[in-house]
Amino acid sequence: MRRLGGLTDDLFVDEGNLVRLIGSKTLSLGMVALLGWGLVPQASAAPSPAPHTVAKSNDWQIERVAGGYRVTLDLDRQVPLRDALPVLSVDGRVIGVAKESADRRSVSLISKDPAVLKARDVKLTWSGDPDGDGKRSRAAAGPTDADWLKAKMGPALADDPGAKGRYAVETSEYNLGDEAVYLPGLKQKSELRGKVYAPRGATGPRPLVVFLHGRHQVCYGGDENGPYPDKPWPCTGVWKPIPSYRGYDGPAEALASHGYQVVSISANAINAWDSDAYDAGAQARAELVLDHLDLWTKWSTVGGGPFGTKFVGKVDLRTVGLMGHSRGGDGVARAAVLNADRGGKYGIRAVLPLAPTDFARATVPGVAMSVVLPYCDGDVSDLQGQKFYDDTRYAVTGDNAPRSTVTVLGANHNFFNTEWTPGQSVAPSNDDWYEEGAESPCGPKYAGRLKAKEQQAVGTAYVAGFFRLQLGHEKQLLPLLDGSNGKAASTGKAVVRVVAQAPAADRRDLSRLDQPLPAGAVSGKAKATVCSSDCVQVEDPSQTPHWIPAWFAAQTPTLGVTKLSWTGKDGVLRVPVAAGQRDVRRYAALTFRAAPDAAGAPRTDLSVRVVDGHGRAASVPASTLGDALVRMPGAGDITPKNLLRTVRVPIASLKGIDLSDVRAVELRTDRVASGTVLLSDLSFSRPGVGTSAPAVLLPKLSASNVKVREGDTGTKNVDFFVTLSRPSIRPVSVYAETNGDLGSSVGQVARKIVFKPGQTREKITVPITANTRDSADLAFSLVLSVPHDGLLDESFGHGLVIDDDPTPTLKVGTATAKENAKVLKFPITLSAPSDQYVSVEGELKDGTAVLGKDFKALDEEPPSRSFYGYVEPGQTKGVIEVRLIDDKVKEPAETFTAAVTEVVGGELKLPFSVTGTITDND
Structure with missing residues (x-):
């Protein structure tokens, strides 16, 4: 067993069973069944009910509560901060996203599935991780691994974006305090801290690039088993903040040396508090980015702050780029949209999500975008950031911004940041890919796996190259990101595959291939069908980044593609070119995205044939154009990934x-x-x-908030309203769905909304089921996702069902039992049933009966005086049980007292005591 040094938790990998451990608790690598639960506040755990109503063990329990069953897992150590969402699995089956407790030593959720009552095992796993039964086999070599170890790259670039430019780089830092700014999206205060990289001697205003790190541990250096601080941020005492923002020196210095201003900002406060955020912190991260841009507006115009006049006239806030790592990727995508929502105050023109999360299917229209996908990502291992590209590519008619994905084989999640890399970080850090040995294709000893510095060189080249291309229009760097797979010498042995969508003005779309083809388009022994989430059949959904549902928008359709199957060499799929579109001499290539079917041969081939008006044709085998039809490496639970890649036919080859x-x-x-x-x-x-x-001309889409009283009878319909900020001349669409802990009160709703030209408001009706039982207020969301010809503004509508039933009163009665009855039961009676557990706690006090001799609260040694009792949801009667000791000695009746000290969910005037009587049977 080896330690993965990095998280402040004791995180181990057992080479035999390949399971994760935190202390003595198993962290399974659970297969994500992706049912789409959201992060909503969960009620605190009630006392453990009787074994016949729940499943439980020493470290987990399952309780009946209003709307379902609360599953709680206790941990010996704090749950690690990761970019993926914490997920609970029961007997190897994922049941939803879990909520962390305040001290991060337990996680819980509410499930509607009664099958959890039969649980034998409960584990903590993570969104995107593989099989949850803890029996994951070691990854095996895939049938195409040898192809990828010798994969070809395009021609070398004359200008290596990973190389330093002509400017020396000056670095400095600013720190305005740990709680310097309030973030409405977090409802907490955040630090304003950053590291600045400036080109020495550069004159005039320079483009600004802002880096935002992802979700990582916040503090280090203290005793994690000690008392939990009053709040997780700022770090106190011997605890020191982890400087994640200092981890991107490579790309920052490369950019600054070419004349760009760079600032990398700290987001530890968001990482400390975002487990309570409705959107996992995306809005707060966006707000933090814009708050830093506000600072630079002042510092670059009138000066002041820590820099005086040093940067006056040196920063061009009309030309801004944003890079966000992991949850920071979600954050910078949201920042670009939020900036447009606010009128485009800053010229955010380029966004690079690096190994990002995409929990809510946002689009990023109007700005250049490149999404970096590390193939061996062990944190966001479903590569969900692929959907930023899929969802944005046709999101706005005529969008003239380019976008791409950059898949880096052999790269993990953490090593792009040196402060998350063992041997380079000041705080403990780890390799997030958890296999050992020479497993294909990601084990640390595998020939195709990148060492930390090799991976950082790739990150430097592509991050710096993207911003130089998109902000500085340094067109010599186009081959790096246009899909022709030009190679930067500094990336060494790295195998990188780029999929690119050219700007609308430089592209002629023939077919998206996401709709059924017209009759006669397919001939011979071939058939073509449109598929989406049913495209590929794999055991582990994390192998299908295009089609894995998003956690906050699980009902929104994923990418539609054409599935072409054939059983003979005479099959043809024909796409006609419309009149007026037939002159293609101005274009450089014919391209399409393709991937071999996961269930088919590991490599396949097609001919790409182009026909002119005279019936002449030019044909090129796809296999001669690259490896898009070769299955990607690996043969384990998490690989191979089923990713569409580019088949690129140069126009010059069509002779x-x-x-x-x-x-x-x-x-x-x-x-x-x-x-x-x-x-x-x-x-x-x-x-x-x-x-x-910034896409300021697009109408903005928002969901309203709803607050409603539950009522006593029947079902009532409550209305959310989705609105456009102004009428549009073309239809605008968006998907809307309810999300969160809907319980038994809130109905599941999911639909596509289409605003006709001129229309600005659409109603979404959600059914609410009433009852007369007391329960907690129920918070949920209406989530907007994947807009078309619109921009997301308030994309989460907040719903609250307010319980309006009185809290039941509670009575505890006296009890009498013979000493050989084993149990004495004090009766608990409620004035009315509740939807919550109603519980009592207290202490047993000796009378003539003595603890340990005549009675004890529980089957514990030494005997305990503490007791609890409860009434189950929907019931009016319960008990407090006290164990009796049969001593075989003839004696008179004896008494003791149960003093109730706490009541949860009911009303009882305290202090309150009740007498128990034990009668002799000898």
Whole structure:
């Protein structure tokens, strides 16, 4: 067994069973069944009920509560802060997102599934991790691993973006306090702290790039088993803040050396508090970014603060780029949209989510975007950031911003940040990929796995290259990100695959391939069907980044593609080129996205055939154009990933046809006798930087908030309203769904809303079921996702069902039992049933009967005086049980007292005592 040094928790990997441990508690690598529960406040745990009503063990318990069953898991050590969401699995089956307790030593959720009452095992796992039964096998070599170890890259760039430029770099820091700014999205105060990288001697205003780290441990250096502080931030006593914001020196210095201003900001307060945030902290992170830009507005114009006049006239806030790592990726995507919602105060023109989370299916229209996906990500291991690209690529008609994904084989989640990397960080850190040995394709001894410095070199090249290209329009860097897979020398042996969508002005879309093809489009022994979440059949959903549901928008449809299957070499899929679109001489390539079917052969092939108006054709085998139709490496639970990649046919390779009169593009099955491929996004394009700017002209979409009293009878309908900030001349659509702990009161609603031209308001009706039982208020959300021709503003509508039933009064009666009855039961009676557990606690006091001789509260040694009792939800009667000791001695009746000291969920005037009588049976 080896320790993964990094988290302040004791985190181990057992090489035999491949399970994670925190203290003595198992952290399973649970298969995510992805049912889409949200992060909403959970009630505190009630006392453990009787074994016949729940399942329980020493460290977990399952209780009946209003609306379902509360599952609580206690931990010996604090749950680690990760970018993925904490998830509970019961007997290897994920049941939902868990809420951390204040001291982070327990997690809980409420499930509607009564099967949890039969639980044998409860584990903490993480969104995107593999199989939850703790029996994960070691990853095996995949059938195509050898192909990827010798994979080809494109031509080397003459200008290596990982190399230093002509400016020396000056660094400095600012710290305005640990609680310097209030973040409404967090309802807490945050630090304002950053590290600045400036090009020495550069004149005039320079583009500004802001880096935002992800969710990591907040403090280090203290005793994690000691008393929990009053609040998780700021760090107190011997605890010191982890400087995650200092972990991006490589790309920051590369950019600054080429004349860009860079600031990397700290977000420890958000990491400390975001387990209570309705959106996992995306809004708060966006607010923090804009708060720092507010500071730089002052410092670059009138000066002041820690820098005086040093940066006056040196920062161009009309040309801003944002990089966010992990949950920081969600944050910078939201910041770009929030900035547009606020009128585009800052010229945010480029966004790079690095190994990001995407919990709510946001789109980022109008700005250039590149999403970096580390293939061996052991934290956000479902690569959910892929959906930023999928959802944004056609989100706005005529969007002229380019976007891309950058898949880095052999890269993990943490090593992009040196403060999260063992041997480089000041605080404990770890390799988030948890396998050992030479497992394919991510084990640390595997030939294709990148060492930390190798991975950081890749991060430097692509981060610096992206912002130089998009903010500085340094077009010599286009081959790095245009899909032609140009190689930066500094990235060494790294295998990187880029999928790119050119700006609208540089692209002619032939077919998105997400709708059924017209009759006659497919001939021969081939068939084409449109699929989405049913496209691939795998045991582990984390292998399907395009199709894994988002946690806060689980009902929103995922990417639609065409699935082409054939059983003969005569199959043809034909896409015609419309009149007026047939001259393609201005384009550089014909491209489409493709992937081999997960259940088929590990590699396959097609011919790409282009036909002109004279019937002449040029045909190119897809296999000669790259490895898009070769399955990605690995054969374990989490790999291979089923990712669509680019087949790029250079226009110059289409010999002998009239490129001014192209009539059709055909995909032919003449290369292999049978196969299946997934297809998307067929277009002609040429590389370009496009035009990027805040999408201020788009109408803004918002969901209202709803607060309603539960009522006593029947079902009432309550209305959310989704609104547009102004009428649109074209239809605007968005998906809306209820999310969170809906309990038994709130109905599940999910639908697509379409605003017709001129329409600005649409009603979403949610049914609320009433009752007469006392219960807790119920918070839930209406989540908006994947808008088309609109911009998300208030994308979470907050719902609150207010319980309006009186708290029942409670009575505890005296009790008498013979000493051989084993148990004496004090009766508890409620004035009315409740939807909550109603419990009492207190202390047993000796009378003529003595603790340990005649009675004890529980089957414990030494005997305990503490007792509890309860009434189950929906019932009016319960008991306090006291164990009796049969001593075989003839004696008179004896008494003791049960003094009630606390009541939860009911009303009883305290102090209150009741007498128990033990009669002799000898």
